[in-house]
Amino acid sequence: MYSRQKSILKSVLVLFVLYAVAMAVFAWYTSPNNVPSAYQGTAADPATFFTPGQLHDSQTLNAARVWIFFMSAPWEWLIYVLLLAGGLSRYWRDALERRGLPIYIRFPLFVLLVQGASFLLYMPLRIIGYSLSRSYGITTQPVSGWIRDKLVDFGIGYVIMLAVSAVAFWIISRGGRWWLKLWLLSIPFTVFMMYVQPVIIDPLYNDYYRLKDPVLEKHILDLAKRADIPADRVYEVDMSTKTNALNAYVTGLGSSLRIVLWDTTLKKLDEKEILLIMAHEMGHYVKHHLEWSAVGAVGGSFVLLSVGGWLYARIARRRGAGWGIRGPSDMAALPLALLLMSVISFASLPVSNAISRNAESAADAYALKLIGSAEGSVTMDQTMAIVSLSDMNPPLLVKWFRSTHPSDMERIVKALEFEKQHEQ
Template sequence: MRARSRIGIYALAVIAYAIVMAIYVRYTAPNNVPVAYQGTAADPATFFTSAELSDSQSINAARNWIFFVSGPWEWLIYGLLLFTGLGSGIKRALERRGWAIYVRFPLYVLAISAISYLLYLPLRVFSFAISSHYGITTQPVLSWLRDKAVQFSIGYLTTLAVSAVAFWILSRGGRWWLKLWLLSIPFSLFMLFIQPVVIDPLYNDFTRLSNPELEKHILALADKADIPADRVYEVRMSDKTNSMNAYVNGIGSSLRIVLWDTTLNNLDEKAILLIMAHEMGHYVMHHLEWSVLGTIVSSFFVLWIGGRLYTWIVRKRGESFGISKLSDMNALPLVLLLLSVLSFVSLPISNAISRNAEASADDYAYELIGSSEGAVKMYQQMAVASLSDVNPPLLVRLFRDDHPTDMDRILKAERFAASQGSAGS
């Protein structure tokens, strides 16, 4: 079967899959809760308006569809680069120029990155348009385009650096996948360190918390949790979204406790301290370190399995793709395809681990403060602000959700309050 026929069949399969997923996300009834919880604080009908419930159903169907289609869409893009000869055509065009490899390689990676990003852009635009329509995103188009340009630039530089090292190691032979894995360990640690101090500020403005009294209370809570923090950062997100969030990230001197200004503007102090206690729980229970360890372990299996698949495909089909050897730069689309597929397949496992960590952080927060007072109202407010689905369907929970559902968190807060003999709301 000719290569273009194969890509045509795959394109039709993606279209059929997209239709099936559209039906699934449309008819899995967002924001339905079990009969036992109907009419309780976990039932969105008790804290969403009828208009918000309708909007939540529409936007979550769209969000979930975009998520489930994004993987096969990305695979189709890499398939086009491989099966149509577009990737190898770019490589030949650069070779005809007679440029040295240190010129050709960055330009080839740039071309592949740009084509992939542009062909994937319609899904990003659709997602932005949906969020803007329902008032979740407040970001102006030009600001959004700037963020996408920054995202592309960072992605290109990262891909260039990683692929240059990877193809050099491939050219040396031996157990190249093991060497790559060993190199990925310091790289993961380096990225964890620079993320909060170098990359995050490229997207948003970070300042010291504007409420000194609240900062004092948060730092007192951090001291109680034995967290070595001397300031709390506020990030301006209200120009981009109505959603609320907070986080702790970084290691050593790059440690950051960060609150979105939307959280500060919409929640009371009890709720904010609960959120901060939750984030501190991640730090105290070393979830950041465990996350890095998980990344290191998972990358071992991804490189081991992916390496075997990569070697087999290049040997069996490399000639038809214009790939002459394992270290041929024209294999980049194949590498990206394999990484994307393996990452998607592993999502249920990584999400389950993440949900367990988030649930543990919730428990820690209640224990640190000694109360879940205000938690129920907080989860309800955050659900309404983002029009979230409090009880997502099975496939969404497995592949998309890395946090416990809002329904589960509300019920847990109520259970803790009952065990303490206090009100959780």
């Protein structure tokens, strides 16, 4: 049995290396910032507003970004396979049992070991991403702050994984349609997490406060009033200590809803551009995208648990003995559950990303309509592209799996079309 597991591990490692090489070739030779001939020389062409140095940096950085992205999920899968086929999961369970510890101590310790091993083994890829972003001036966060955020990630992830896995394994041990019971329980949990995210979790990473510029806040609130949004404040978040990138977003549900502006956005964009961003975020509110996001999360968890649950039971039954898994409710099967969730989540990205891009496009259109002008939209998108050294027109595969928003090229083209229509 050991020789068979060793052979499986070798095969997995060889496939992983071959995949890494193939993705490196793909990332390098699908050069970024290639726009269709119809848009060359227009405001949507990066050659018209990127410097030659920025174009070169964008090409190199985005090739690395694409490689890191497409390596992220398989890297995570490899970790879980190593824990299973390498025998660590079984070894930790047995070692904790030999010490005679009660289950309410054994299980949290086991989850901590799995979470800790996954965190440490994944760290090299995180370090590569951080180092690249810092070397190109995107990330400004010092190493100490970055490590602190990663430790906060670890702590929050551990608490959530412990709570979810404890409930999941208990329900699985009861038999029956356990995946359906888990899905029903996931509904209030999903809504709760979306509610507490802006008021409890986000402040653990950054400082949030009322927008410092009262004149700008009044203009934003006036815009909200035109959109029939009952807003009484706008939030600013201190991001300049971590990044030069620009962003704004809407998050939360009900009374926890927040419209947030990064301070970097306030520093690098003028008022017309900021109001367009705010109008975009208001579009999400007006069109109930947050509520639909919650519905989508609930629907996604149904697919994840129904498909994943079937695969989990089947694999645990057929392969479990070789990995030392005694049954579906055995804690040693936790890496298998995490592996399946990760694989299914990655496979569903083209669908979820397409839905997200559609919502973002609708919010863009709403913003232009609310403002009544595209003035500032083109320069805003150009500035954001320059600051992030983004790919104006990513390859189709990258768009399917990585792009949650329309490309900068698409957004500029839409703004130009709006401008042209309203000039007539």
